[in-house]
Amino acid sequence: MSFVRIRHKNNIIPLIRSSLRYYSSVNEDEYSETPEYPPIIDDSLDARKKRLKLSWHDKIKSLKTVEEKLFEINIPKYYGWKCFLLKEGVIPYNSLDFTQYATRTYLMKNEDLPAYYSKEIEEEACCLADSIQSQVEDAILFETCDVRRSYDLDNDDSNFVSPGEKETILTNSMVNQINNVILANLAGKYDHLLQAQVDYEPRLESFWSLGGLAPPEAMRKSKLGCKWTEDKADEPIDRFIQYLGSPILQLRHEQPLPPLVDHSEGENPELEVPLFTLDPRTDGFFQEHRHGTNIPGFWPGDPCEFGLVSFHSRGHLVERPTSFGETDHLEALDVQAIFASYSWLLAQACYQGFSTFNDITYPLVTQTVITNGRLWSFYGYQLNTTLLHSENAKENPQRNLCYGTKPLPLYDGVESGRVVGFNPDVLKTLLKLYLNVPRHREGVELKPYLHPSMRYIADMKHTPPRVWWEKQFKHMYSNRPRHRLMYEIYDWEKIYKIDHKTRPLDKRLRPFELPDNNPFKRRYNDHTPEYMPKVLRPAGKRTGFFRQKFFKTYYNN
Amino acid sequence: MSAFLFFHESRLLTYRLIQLCGSISGSPRPVVNHTPVKVTLDRGGNLVQLGIRADQLLVAKTPLSPLVDQYSTSGMELPNLGQAHFTVSLETDHFYQDIDIYPTGNWAPHTLVLHGNQSEVYNLYETPVTEQQWLGRSLVSSFIVAAAYARAQFGAGVEDLPHPVCVQCCHTDGRLFHFVVLQLNTLGVGTELRNILWSQPRVALFDTCGYKNGRPELTGYNGDVHRSWDRQGVLSSPLVSDDGWGTVNAPSTVANTDRVVGIGFIIVLARFLYQPAVGFFRARRAAVTSARDLHLSSAGLLQFSSYTW
Numbered sequence: 001m002s003f004v005r006i007r008h009k010n011n012i013i014p015l016i017r018s019s020l021r022y023y024s025s026v027n028e029d030e031y032s033e034t035p036e037y038p039p040i041i042d043d044s045l046d047a048r049k050k051r052l053k054l055s056w057h058d059k060i061k062s063l064k065t066v067e068e069k070l071f072e073i074n075i076p077k078y079y080g081w082k083c084f085l086l087k088e089g090v091i092p093y094n095s096l097d098f099t100q101y102a103t104r105t106y107l108m109k110n111e112d113l114p115a116y117y118s119k120e121i122e123e124e125a126c127c128l129a130d131s132i133q134s135q136v137e138d139a140i141l142f143e144t145c146d147v148r149r150s151y152d153l154d155n156d157d158s159n160f161v162s163p164g165e166k167e168t169i170l171t172n173s174m175v176n177q178i179n180n181v182i183l184a185n186l187a188g189k190y191d192h193l194l195q196a197q198v199d200y201e202p203r204l205e206s207f208w209s210l211g212g213l214a215p216p217e218a219m220r221k222s223k224l225g226c227k228w229t230e231d232k233a234d235e236p237i238d239r240f241i242q243y244l245g246s247p248i249l250q251l252r253h254e255q256p257l258p259p260l261v262d263h264s265e266g267e268n269p270e271l272e273v274p275l276f277t278l279d280p281r282t283d284g285f286f287q288e289h290r291h292g293t294n295i296p297g298f299w300p301g302d303p304c305e306f307g308l309v310s311f312h313s314r315g316h317l318v319e320r321p322t323s324f325g326e327t328d329h330l331e332a333l334d335v336q337a338i339f340a341s342y343s344w345l346l347a348q349a350c351y352q353g354f355s356t357f358n359d360i361t362y363p364l365v366t367q368t369v370i371t372n373g374r375l376w377s378f379y380g381y382q383l384n385t386t387l388l389h390s391e392n393a394k395e396n397p398q399r400n401l402c403y404g405t406k407p408l409p410l411y412d413g414v415e416s417g418r419v420v421g422f423n424p425d426v427l428k429t430l431l432k433l434y435l436n437v438p439r440h441r442e443g444v445e446l447k448p449y450l451h452p453s454m455r456y457i458a459d460m461k462h463t464p465p466r467v468w469w470e471k472q473f474k475h476m477y478s479n480r481p482r483h484r485l486m487y488e489i490y491d492w493e494k495i496y497k498i499d500h501k502t503r504p505l506d507k508r509l510r511p512f513e514l515p516d517n518n519p520f521k522r523r524y525n526d527h528t529p530e531y532m533p534k535v536l537r538p539a540g541k542r543t544g545f546f547r548q549k550f551f552k553t554y555y556n557n
Numbered sequence: 558m559s560a561f562l563f564f565h566e567s568r569l570l571t572y573r574l575i576q577l578c579g580s581i582s583g584s585p586r587p588v589v590n591h592t593p594v595k596v597t598l599d600r601g602g603n604l605v606q607l608g609i610r611a612d613q614l615l616v617a618k619t620p621l622s623p624l625v626d627q628y629s630t631s632g633m634e635l636p637n638l639g640q641a642h643f644t645v646s647l648e649t650d651h652f653y654q655d656i657d658i659y660p661t662g663n664w665a666p667h668t669l670v671l672h673g674n675q676s677e678v679y680n681l682y683e684t685p686v687t688e689q690q691w692l693g694r695s696l697v698s699s700f701i702v703a704a705a706y707a708r709a710q711f712g713a714g715v716e717d718l719p720h721p722v723c724v725q726c727c728h729t730d731g732r733l734f735h736f737v738v739l740q741l742n743t744l745g746v747g748t749e750l751r752n753i754l755w756s757q758p759r760v761a762l763f764d765t766c767g768y769k770n771g772r773p774e775l776t777g778y779n780g781d782v783h784r785s786w787d788r789q790g791v792l793s794s795p796l797v798s799d800d801g802w803g804t805v806n807a808p809s810t811v812a813n814t815d816r817v818v819g820i821g822f823i824i825v826l827a828r829f830l831y832q833p834a835v836g837f838f839r840a841r842r843a844a845v846t847s848a849r850d851l852h853l854s855s856a857g858l859l860q861f862s863s864y865t866w
Contacts, residue, residue, distance in 0.1 A: 142587050146662045153593050153658050173590065180576055180585040187580035194580060200572045301773060458772045466771035 045228060053390075057357040059556075064451035065459070066300040066351050067473045068556060073207070073292055073355065074476060075555070078522035079486055080289040083207070083240035084280050086339060088247075089316030092284025093324050096331040101276035102210050102241060103342040104388055105381075105400045107334060113380050113403055113429065125431040129424050132185050136427060137411075137419045139177040143170065143373065144414050167372050168315035174373040175248045175311045176200070182434055192437050197252045197304040202297030204245030206343030208356040208386065212236045212393035214279050236277060238389050242292055243343040249311040250297055250344070255438040256306040256446075257365040259382060266363070266384035266398040273399055293477050294355075296347035301456045305351050307344050307366045309433050312336060314372045314407075330406065333370055333377050338402050341368045341381030349386055353449035359387040359398075362444045367433045375407040376426050378433065405429070465554040476524075486519055487511055525555040567672045567731035571613060575670070578786060586615040586667060595658040596704040600746060603644050606653055607701045611660075613670035614702065620665035621723035624755075627742045631749040657713065659705035666702045668725040671695070675730075688759070692735065695728040696754055699739035702726075707741060716745030727786070732766070733759045736785045757785065 041047070056076075063069045074081070100107060149169060151161040161169070179198070187194040215223070215237045223233040281287070296307065314336070317329055324332075345364045346356070354360045360383065368379040385398035408429070412421025447455060457473065460466035489498070489512060496502045498512070511517050529550035537548050572590075579585030595608035673694060678686060703724040711718060721742045728735040736757045743750040764777025 139587070142661075142664070146664055147589055147592070148658075148660045148662070150591065150593050153660065176590070177587060180579050180588070183576065183580045184583055184585040188583055198573060198576050200569060460771070463770055468771075470768060470771035 046232075050390075060355055061358045061449050063556060064454050065456055065469075066353060066450065067457045067469060069353065069355055069449075070294055070350060071469075071473055071476060072556060073357075075524045077289075077291070077520065078524050078526055079482065079519065080291045080479075081240045082287055082289055083242045083292065084285045085288045085290065086241060086243045086285060088243075088245045088312065088336060088340060091316070091320070091332045091335050093328055094331075095283050095285075095335050097274040098276040098280060098283050098285075099335045099338050100274050101212075101393070102280075102388070103338055103400060104273055104385065104393070104396060104398075105338050105342065105402045106271035106273055107338065107402045107404065109334070109404050109406060113378055113405065113432065121432055121435045122428075124435055125428045128185065128431050128435075129427045132181060133422065133424060133427065135181045135185070136178060137422060139174070139181055140373070140411060140419050141414060141417065143174045143177060145417065147173070162319060164315040164317075164319040166315075167318050168313040171313040171315060171372050172201075172248050175313075175371065178430075179249055179311070182431065186431075186434055190435070190437070192253055192255075192308075193251075193434060195253060195304075196308060197298075197302075199250040199252065199297045200248075202247060202250055203295050204243075204247055204250075204297055204340070204344060204347065205293040205295045206243045206245070206346045207240060207292030207294050208346055209238050209240050209389035210393055211238045211388060211390040212277050213239050214277055216279055216281075239280070240292060242288075242290055243339055245312075245340050245343055247297075247310050247312050247340065247344075251308040251310075252296075252298070252302075252304040253306055253308050253438045254303050255440050257308065257367070257436055257438050259363045260365055260380055260401065260403070261382065263363045263384060266382070266401060268399075269397075271399050271401070275394070291476055291479055293479065294347045294350040295477065296344055296351060300351055301458050305348060306364070306438060307348055308436070308438060309367045309369065310340060310344055312340055312368065312370045314370050314375070314377075317372075333407065334402075334404060337368050337370055337377065337379040337404055338381070341366050341379060341402065342383065342400060345381065345383035346386055349383065353447045353455075354386055356386055356389060358449060359385055361448060362441060362446075367436065369430070369433065374409055374411060376410055376430065377405055377407045378429050379404040464552065468552070468554050525553065525557070529553050567674060567729060568612060570731055571670050571672070571727075571729065574783075574786065575613065575615070586617060587661075587664065589614045589616065589661055592660040593658055594660060594702050594705050595656065596701050596708060597653075597655050597657060598704070598744070600643070604655070605644065605647065606655075607697065607704075608658075609671070609698050609701050611669055611698075611702060612672045614661070614666060615668040615670070616661050616664035617667040618664065620706075621667060621725070623721040623723055623740055624738065625740065625753065627718075627721050627750065630742075630751040630753055633751050635751070657705050657708045659702075659709040662709070665722075666706050666724050668727060669698060669702050671698050671726060671728045673728060673730050678730075691728070691759070692756060695726050695735050695737045695756070696739065698728065699724045699726040699737055699754070700741065700752070703739055703741035704744055707744060717743045717748055717750055732763060733761050734782050734785070735759045760785070 041051075060069050060072050063072060096107075099105070149166075151159070151166060151169070183193055183196075183198075213236055215234065219237065220233045223229040276283075296305075298304075314333060316336075317332060320329060320332065345366055348366075349355075349360050349364060352360075364383045366381050366383075368381060370377045370379070380403045382401045384400050385392075385396055387396055387398075408423065408426045409421070410423055410426045411419045414420065454460060457466055457469045460469065489510075493510065493512075497506070497510075508514065511519065529552075532548060532551050542548065575588060576585075589611070590613055592611050592614060593608060594611050594614075595606065597604060597606045599605075671694070673686075673691065678694070680686060680690075703722045706724075707715060707718055707722050710722075718741065721740050724739050724741070726735075726737045726739065728737070738755045740753045742752050760782050761777070761779055762782045763775055763779065766775045768774070
């Protein structure tokens with residue numbers, strides 16, 4: 001509505017542009033007994049920032065395809081998120097508390113796995129263990145005695161193989177053989193094993209946001225230096241964690257495993273998760289700038305998207321300093337199992353349309369085995385929640401559950417061509433994992449946040465965005481360094497210009513001295529698009545605004 | 558042009574195919590992965606050391622029985638190299654160890670699965686690898702495995718073998734498969750006996766298997782390849798006597814197994830599209846020589862005949 005005042009002698013006639021009429025959305029004839037006030041939105045800085053964050057999470061939820069959701073998590077950072085890089089096998093001293101807090105896991109150690117494996121499975125496992133025992137013993141003998149390995153045969157000193165690597169190589173072979181034996185004997189009777197996909201040394205990566213951590217000193221100081229953030233300097237912060245796994249072997253199937261326990265069991269407050277709110281650097285973890293990747297060993301679109309069993313090597317324990325002690329070595333196995341299981345499940349959940357910001361609506365289960373061929377540790381892990389960012393790290397009512405055994409010997413040793421002290425119980429436990437049949441979840445919507453007809457990039461009908469998205473997604477997930485790296489801050493500049501401002505008269509020309517030039521605020525799509533040479537441009541000369549000088553991009557802005 | 562650039566891509570394919578065959582047959586063979594096999598031969602004063610990295614070696618307790626009589630091909634004519642000496646394209650090295658390496662002791666070699674990828678198998682002067690060179694590579698590799706086993710069994714100085722050693726080989730680049738069977742009758746020079754190689758022309762498992770226009774695509778799947786695997790006894794074939802890990806569970810019928818394995822192969826290939834690459838790749842040089850250049854154990858005979866089983 002606008003008024004135009006026309007001075008007509010002594011009259012001021014407001015001229016309303018009657019074509020512009022605004023109608024209220026409230027029906028003014030509606031009446032209710034008690035007044036229904038709209039919610040009062042908290043206008044404080046904290047609340048506004050939180051709403052901004054949640055709106056980004058909602059944006060991720062609303063995206064249609066798996067790849068777009070995974071891509072969107074990395075869009076805010078051109079050079080990648082600053083995250084703690086955890087590698088399988090690199091386990092610092094005393095890191096079990098941090099592990100449990102970082103994955104919100106309640107750990108229970110037992111002699112045997114939980115009694116949720118039904119009696120039928122128990123009996124079947126017993127019979128089968130007897131029938132395949134000889135084949136497994138043959139496999140053990142073959143691997144330990146009959147095969148001469150490349151590190152023994154190759155006399156090239158430049159290819160040094162450490163004791164831990166040797167154990168991993170042996171474990172690799174042994175697990176492959178035993179898996180082949182078990183699948184060969186069971187696949188005929190159990191359809192799910194015939195249909196299962198076997199991955200050899202797959203790429204397992206997982207990325208999640210962990211809240212409730214103490215802010216690092218640099219962040220504290222920068223907050224103290226600003227008037228409206230100084231009282232929030234000591235508030236806990238979120239940090240991303242990137243896990244890079246190296247499993248030996250993984251089995252996957254089209255249907256998920258049945259839950260270990262009911263989903264509501266995870267909310268039992270008696271299942272305590274230790275608190276670890278210190279900076280993880282105090283525990284021995286390192287940070288890196290990296291685009292977060294969530295890969296469960298296969299690209300999106302593979303029909304077998306739920307895990308059954310995962311095998312890992314404990315060769316890293318050989319090289320761990322003995323001064324850490326036996327207890328810490330055993331805890332290191334738990335750390336390895338918890339991170340490996342949580343990561344695989346989180347990556348699987350991401351492929352169902354969930355993410356670290358959008359919680360899963362049903363539990364997912366996996367079974368993990370950590371072994372060196374002789375000693376076998378079995379773990380069952382149930383993922384009840386993926387929400388660990390911000391206050392959820394401490395206040396999320398749900399917990400993830402991990403049931404594990406201590407290392408059990410499959411055999412004591414090999415003497416004069418015979419296996420000594422073979423333990424059939426360990427073989428039975430291993431068979432129970434294989435006999436756990438995955439089942440279709442009745443009445444559960446497995447992919448509630450994905451579009452029903454366009455779940456993956458491959459389902460996109462229009463070719464140019466599909467081709468663009470596939471290429472961009474794979475490029476982001478390759479984590480190749482950027483074509484133009486971050487500019488370097490020289491040591492003398494760090495000392496004399498940044499840490500101690502000793503050069504006030506220098507002209508401010510360097511990028512970090514220019515205002516609003518924080519490279520870490522640059523977004524992934526903040527770049528000039530790819531140039532389109534004239535030969536590739538569409539026919540017909542277009543000028544000015546309409547000329548197509550660059551290739552089209554399809555970012556979800 | 559090989560289908561896959563890197564060794565670990567075709568490795569993944571063959572690992573899965575072997576596991577699938579083992580699952581369907583009910584008795585898997587022991588497999589040794591990524592192991593060196595070497596044999597050092599003296600050929601008229603020239604010391605020739607042949608070595609390969611056996612990507613996958615399936616072994617068996619009892620060796621494969623010979624396919625034809627050892628003496629049936631005695632005295633047959635060998636290819637003539639003309640003026641060229643058989644070591645003309647081999648590199649000389651002064652630092653070596655005069656040894657034979659056979660990695661699995663008393664276990665006889667059953668099938669060798671060999672990978673040949675673009676980044677590992679190439680000519681010194683960057684000319685494309687020819688079909689002849691490719692076929693020759695299968696022959697050389699099977700020979701190395703058979704010879705190393707023969708030396709391990711019968712002693713280092715053995716010439717005419719007491720009984721022949723048979724080795725099968727599947728040489729692949731991921732897409733094209735070359736199946737051969739070698740019967741090693743002798744390691745001697747100047748004997749009457751001849752070694753025999755049966756070879757099929759290379760068959761393609763598929764035309765394309767990869768992402769095209771943003772979509773994973775598998776076209777031109779060829780069922781004959783899995784039948785050749787079947788025949789080679791990667792499954793426990795009733796045609797070739799051996800035993801895997803103990804008792805053999807006989808497959809129902811060969812026809813049924815065909816169908817199941819065929820479907821399994823297609824599934825393995827289709828799923829293979831969803832496999833991301835892992836880790837870094839370090840190129841390794843393999844000296845590739847053509848079958849004509851390498852005059853194997855002057856008693857070697859190349860018999861390229863298409864066989865039907």
